[in-house]
Amino acid sequence: MIRPFQRLRILSASCMLSASLFALAGCASAPPAQIAVDPVSTPVWVNDMARFEAEDAANPPPAAPIVFTGSSSVRMWDSLASDFPGKPVLNRGFGGSQVRDAVHYADQIAVRYQPRMIVLYSGDNDINAGRSPQQVLSDFRAFVARIRQALPRTPIAYLAIKPSPSRIDQLPRQQQANALLRQEAARLEHVEFIDVATPMLGADGQPRAELFIEDRLHMSRAGYELWRGVVAPYLD
Template sequence: MKNTLFSLAVLLTMLTLPALAQTNYDAEIATMEAQDKTPPANGILFVGSSSIRYWDGLKEAFPGKPIIQRGFGGSTMSDLIRYIPKLVLPYSPKQIVVYEGDNDIGQQNRSAKDVYSQFLTFFMLTRKQLPNANITYIAIKPSPARRKSMPASAEANQMIKQYLAGQRNTAFADVYTPMLGANGQPRPELFKADSLHMTPQGYEVWKGVIGPLLK
């Protein structure tokens, strides 16, 4: 009954979200579900778009931490909401580290307020089911390929940061600021040739910010 009510809540939430072109990730999610039938208890779940998916050595970056890596490339906040029952709840993680919003703004031209609103939906649905889990949001990164999106990304980051500051058992990982150079522009050495995905140096910046926030 509890799962049924949660599914209905997700459905109602999705019906009230702005109309978005949605990608079917069922096959990719099924592959991730099959990766380990016995995930670590009280794990730290990293979930989100390609910046999580392509983080080679994520588990090794935080030795001794029960990391679960569940990124699905190209995803948006609404995709994450849709897959909460498959990607989040089954693991009963002690901490959820979220990276979404980048594609919402950069690909779908959503506003900062759209991202903020959908993050609140994710937060409230997840907190209702996992009341004791720490929820950590990774700031939307500043990418050279998405310079035009940087003001909206910075605005969304600030809104989410302010919200989490008033909530218990949460954290905001500000990777945005250290990824900028002295000129206020994205540091080119942190990005691959596509100017969107990160190099190992970029992930080192993330590691330095996120590491102290892990439980």
């Protein structure tokens, strides 16, 4: 069966900001007024945006990449290129970020690259910071709306909020958020919910310890190998 993503090709879309504005990596481009989203979680993301700008200058990114963005589970995925050989992947993760941060920095982390696909992992830190599953859903809707303004048909994939031993007390709220996000993706065109969370649980319903490093939060190589196997069929 051919997945929807496999049938999609890139549609060029004009960017709302000039190239000179993109050079100002330290400035978050506020979402348009009609997209309601809370302020960024912290101003430190300006450093990450500057880092991306420097990386782009030193090593120009591939044309029409598959952009992976979101929090530390993406930022620490340093084997991304070797895990998806032949795919023009680009890592634009910024550790500790929340979904609302991806909305504010959508231009810098995704839109300007005119990607063929965007893969987002976020929500983990949101729940940990006390945001509700409903707030995560609302912020995800804002992210999709922001991307759609510039890239109307670019596929967006959301990676489910992962369970982890260090945040096991948050598992019910993570699962509630995942259920809401799955339902949301199902009703949207060119949006997929990729369930990387369920296979990370053992038969006892607890996170599998071998998938994590010593901090019991971030993933080991085994964790990324699991993600690779789940995510690969969705990449165009």
